[in-house]
Amino acid sequence: MTDINKDKVDIFAVAKRAKVSISTVSRSFNHPNLVNLATRKKIDTAVRKLGYIRNRAAQTMHGIRSGTIGLVVPTIDHAIFAEVIQAFSDSVDEHGFTILIASHGYDLEREYAVLRKFLEHRVDGVALIGEDHSEETYDLIERQDIHAISLWNYNEDSRLSCVGSDNKLAGNLAAQHLIDLGHLKIGLVFPPTVDNDRARDRRNGAQSVLTKGRAQVYPQWDIESTYSIADAKDAALRILKTEHRPSAILCGNDVLAMGVLYAARSCNLNIPEDLSIIGIGDFKGSNEVEPGLTTIRLPAREIGRQAGEYLSLSIIGKSVGRRRVSCNIELIIRGTCKPNS
Amino acid sequence: MTDINKDKVDIFAVAKRAKVSISTVSRSFNHPNLVNLATRKKIDTAVRKLGYIRNRAAQTMHGIRSGTIGLVVPTIDHAIFAEVIQAFSDSVDEHGFTILIASHGYDLEREYAVLRKFLEHRVDGVALIGEDHSEETYDLIERQDIHAISLWNYNEDSRLSCVGSDNKLAGNLAAQHLIDLGHLKIGLVFPPTVDNDRARDRRNGAQSVLTKGRAQVYPQWDIESTYSIADAKDAALRILKTEHRPSAILCGNDVLAMGVLYAARSCNLNIPEDLSIIGIGDFKGSNEVEPGLTTIRLPAREIGRQAGEYLSLSIIGKSVGRRRVSCNIELIIRGTCKPNS
DNA sequence: CTAATTTATGAAAACATTTGCAATACTATT
DNA sequence: AATAGTATTGCAAATGTTTTCATAAATTAG
Structure with missing residues (x-):
């Protein structure tokens, strides 16, 4: 086999094998134009034979970027x-x-x-x-x-x-769409908003439009769910099973909306006839579900x-x-x- | 504010500030038990004041793991x-x-x-x-x-x-389940199998059981789809729209199965009455779709x-x-x- | 043919650490 | 009080590179 010098394949080994100094080896990597083509080739074959791989840690020590x-x-x-x-x-x-x-x-x-x-x-x-x-x-x-x-x-x-x-705007748009469609009894399914400005902004954005639009969000329709289809489905079932249920549900993101959609289906509700659902995100698959999920696309x-x-x-x-x-x-x-x- | 020595907060700066040698500083990090508690504290405050952060690149050069x-x-x-x-x-x-x-x-x-x-x-x-x-x-x-x-x-x-x-076994199990249910006209939706042993194994696993079970897989029911709900939905629509369609479709993974499920729905086919679908993977959401997706769980x-x-x-x-x-x-x-x- | 460039290379310092070894100070033992 | 040990610290070498500076060789100009 090719003789890989098991112990220590460093720049010295390469230099030795190519019969040049380590400076030249280093240069041939970093400023190839400064070294003669012939020597560069010698170095190259030495590198290949030895299976040498540069050590970025050593480079990084020179203020060179770590990459x-x-x-x-x-x-x-x-x-x-x-x-x-x-x-x-x-x-x-x-x-x-x-x-x-x-x-x-x-x-x-x-x-x-x-x-x-x-x-x-x-x-x-x-x-x-x-x-x-x-x-x-x-x-x-x-x-x-x-x-x-x-x-x-x-x-x-x-x-x-x-x-x-602008996540606040995303909330605005979602809420406005429901208002525009004449919905006034609206449910909310959002993830926890502590330490999560994105969710918070969306929620606030939605709330402000809903309030302005005189929509009703009863506390029991305002549910928190972790980012998970399973959780959202459970949460939505709680809303949907009450006799007094909202006509639309606005979700903090599309995964939650998916959960709500499945929950509705499992309650034999027709979407969108019996319940409107809007998400935020436009994730993969949101377009393909049946019916396709109305949502706010975030790129x-x-x-x-x-x-x-x-x-x-x-x-x-x-x-x-x-x-x-x-x-x-x-x-x-x-x-x-x-x-x- | 605390005096951060803007230029060069290295181990020397810390040593100087704590009035000890760099060896001691280094040791206090790597072998704290070898250095006196009092000096350790001095070093600690120096580190804090200077905002010193160790340089793993330098450590790595000593054969120490890069982490x-x-x-x-x-x-x-x-x-x-x-x-x-x-x-x-x-x-x-x-x-x-x-x-x-x-x-x-x-x-x-x-x-x-x-x-x-x-x-x-x-x-x-x-x-x-x-x-x-x-x-x-x-x-x-x-x-x-x-x-x-x-x-x-x-x-x-x-x-x-x-x-x-064992992905081959996964394919076996999925196919066997369909055979056990009496399906003989079976469609296949799989991702490309070149350079992808997982998909290939599943496919081969499924094929061998189907062949043994004397199931029919007409070429036009054997479709390749990239890993994407959208693609799979399109692919499935091609199978489902032919008048002569399979009674079951076996999918290389759950995402593809989802696509097939949505395709079926968009053709107004009832699942599982009009078509059985089985996936492989058991992804998040596979349990929550309506109806829940039958699949092979991979942990x-x-x-x-x-x-x-x-x-x-x-x-x-x-x-x-x-x-x-x-x-x-x-x-x-x-x-x-x-x-x- | 010599001087002036240009090209190509090497020696050594620098980078930020760790660690083996030696030195010092302190403690316990006889 | 002298000896042996132990705990603590510092010095300096080592780690694998890059780069500055110096030198040598080759080329060009005059």
């Missing part, structure tokens, strides 16, 4: 975050970055801990979801002066650069892509300063809402 | 991989590892490139999905002698350690968790050698299949 970006999400296992993560990852990948990822399960203390860990790894930048973070977290980011960006929510007063959509992939792009450029130095990008949202009318009769 | 594990997946944006990733991440996190993640979009060349990149970052271990990898990839893993594990598929002859389920979280645990231990040195873990699968009977009349 990593830390991404902290509440949870990976969400239809919606998965989509953002994918787009973000693809986008930074194009600039040569690799992502370190960790989830904190909606626990801001853990988020802080994760961020610290990332900084130990000397990530070149970090991306967080939303704007609810502990003061310690914001402090750390500012003190360490690290490139940072907040994804998913847009806020013109954001403390960090942000790329996202997840677009947000991930733009955030990755901006953060990369900002690290590379081609873009500077804070920036706030608002990604458009829109009402997608499908089959789960109809005018109230 | 990272590379996870290479075909795509992050899949209900099922998201779940595995989450469980894997949580599991390795408990041992202090952080994951580097990248997707290759079912392109094995890219997978190899990603693996190389991970090795440059000196990950302590890598996890790959399935067993279809390029020879180069396997080669690299063996040559670099890095801790590696393959997730998701179980195979007693696997080249790497593996934690997963995604369990696989992720066990893989993370095993890989961590193997890196830490508490476990050695190849190991193959088979996670149980089971038929989950819900509402989408009924005996053929």
Whole structure:
């Protein structure tokens, strides 16, 4: 077999084998134009024979970028975050970055801990979801002066650069659609809003329009459900089984809306004849359910892509300063809402 | 404010401020029992005041583990991989590892490139999905002698350690269930099987049972669909619209089954009266759809968790050698299949 | 044919740590 | 009080690179 020098395949081994100095080897990687083609070839074959792989840790020590970006999400296992993560990852990948990822399960203390860990790894930048973070977290980011960006929510007063959509507006639009259709008895299914600005904004946005529109939201129609179809279905069953039920239900996101839809079906209610349902998000599958889910589309992939792009450029130095990008949202009318009769 | 020495908060700065040598500072982190409590406290306050964060890159250069594990997946944006990733991440996190993640979009060349990149970052271990990898990839893993594990598929002859389920058996079980119910005209909706051993195994598993059971699978009922509800729905519509349609459809995974379910609904077919549907996976929501999806449960979280645990231990040195873990699968009977009349 | 460039290479310092070894100070034992 | 041990600390070498500076060789110009 090729003689792999089992012990220590470092730049010295390569240099020795190629009969040049380590400086030349290093140069042939970093500034190939400064080294003679012939020697470069010698080095190349040595690298190949030895199976040498550069050590980024050693490079990082020279102030050279680590080539990593830390991404902290509440949870990976969400239809919606998965989509953002994918787009973000693809986008930074194009600039040569690799992502370190960790989830904190909606626990801001853990988020802080994760961020610290990332900084130990000397990530070149970090991306967080939303704007609810502990003061310690914001402090750390500012003190360490690290490139940072907040994804998913847009806020013109954001403390960090942000790329996202206006979740309050999303709530507004959803509620307005129901009001426009003449619904006045409206149920609400939302996830917990503590430490979750996105959900909070949507909820507030919806509430304010409903109040203005003189809609009724009886407390027993106002239900909290974790992000899970199963939970939402259970929650919805509680609303729907009361004899006095709303004519429409507004959901904090499409997964919850799916749960409500299934709950309705299991109660033998026809959608949208007996109940209108509107979601927020426009997740995969929302278009395909029968009937198609009426919802507010949030451009997840677009947000991930733009955030990755901006953060990369900002690290590379081609873009500077804070920036706030608002990604458009829109009402997608499908089959789960109809005018109230 | 606290005086953060903007330029260079390294171990020297801490040492200086705490009036000790850098060795002592280093020791107080790595072997706290070797340093006096009083000095440890001095160091601690210095660290706090300066906002010092250790540099793992520098540590890594001493043969100390980097504390990272590379996870290479075909795509992050899949209900099922998201779940595995989450469980894997949580599991390795408990041992202090952080994951580097990248997707290759079912392109094995890219997978190899990603693996190389991970090795440059000196990950302590890598996890790959399935067993279809390029020879180069396997080669690299063996040559670099890095801790590696393959997730998701179980195979007693696997080249790497593996934690997963027997996908062939999953196919067997699904097909057998349909045969047991008396179905003989069966449609198939599967994802592309090139470079995807999981899908291939399921398909082969299903086929062999169907053949043995003398079921008919006309070519026009044997459809390929990418992993997407939308695609699967379209594909299914093509099968269902022919006058001569199967009495049951077996799907390569639950997402595809969902698509088929919606397609059936949009054709006004009653499930399971007019058509039986069986999936593989038991994803989130499969239980909640109406009717609940009959499927083969693959324990995604369990696989992720066990893989993370095993890989961590193997890196830490508490476990050695190849190991193959088979996670149980089971038929989950819900509402989408009924005996053929 | 010599001087002035340009091209190609190597030596050594720098990067931020860890750790083996040696030195010092303190405590317990006889 | 002297000896042996133990606890605590510092010095300096080592880790795997990159990069500055210096030097040597090759090329071009005059």
